[in-house]
Amino acid sequence: MIKMRDIIREGNHTLRAEAKPVKFPLSEADQKLARNMMEYLENSQDPELVKKYGLRAGVGLAAPQVDVSEQMAAVLVPSENEDDEPVFKDVIINPVIISHSVQPGALTEGEGCLSVDRDISGYVIRHDRITLRYYNMAGEQKKIRLKNYPAIVCQHEIDHLHGILFYDHINEANPFAADDDLVLIS
Incomplete structure (x- = not known):
């Protein structure tokens, strides 16, 4: 089980490295990593387990955040109604954004990050809509269109696979600078 102590923090070189593509079929180690990352997200969205294990809530966790430099991330975006299926839930492997909105x-x-222990204010400007191609744990290629919050979450996790942290996107001179066409997502 992944806990907060297993998640590396900013300053660790793995967070700034370009992660290696994952080979298929998945090794036992990669299968276990994928399951453990998703389990962390599930646990981190359960208030009782958050309290019991001292977890920070998360909707995404990339392999580099647990010091494994591979192109793999777990994403679990819950629905607003607890009884509904998640908006998006999968382990995305070797993900590529193949198109995006202007x-x-x-x-x-x-945005926040499990690897960043400080609040950093400002708009993290991303694409509002993306088309994502990735492989799941079974090695099946998937293609999905995402918009708004799920699109932002996936872009955040994909950035981790390329050594980019969310605050790299914030305008240092004016953190809340925004063009008129910026879609603000609550």
Whole structure:
């Protein structure tokens, strides 16, 4: 089980490295890593387990965040209604954004990261809509269109696979600078 102590923090060189593509079929180690990352997200969205294990809530966790430099990330975007299926739940392996909107999007509250232990204010400007191609754990190629929050989450996790942290996208001179066409997502 992954806990907060297993998640590396900014300053660790793995977070700034270009991760290696994952080979198929998945090794036992990669299968276990994928399951453990998804389990962390599931546990981190359960208030009782958060309290019991001292977890920080998360909707995404990339392999580099647990010091494994591979192109793999778990994503679990819950629905607003607890009884509904998640909006998006999968382990994305060797993900590539194959198209995106011109229109930018950003979260009104900004972004956070399990590997960053400080609040950093500002709009993290990303694409509002993306088409994502990736492989799942079974090695099946998937293609999905995402918009708004799920698109932002996947872009955040894909950045981790390329050594980019969310605050790299914030305008240092004016953190809340925004074009008129920016879609602000609550």
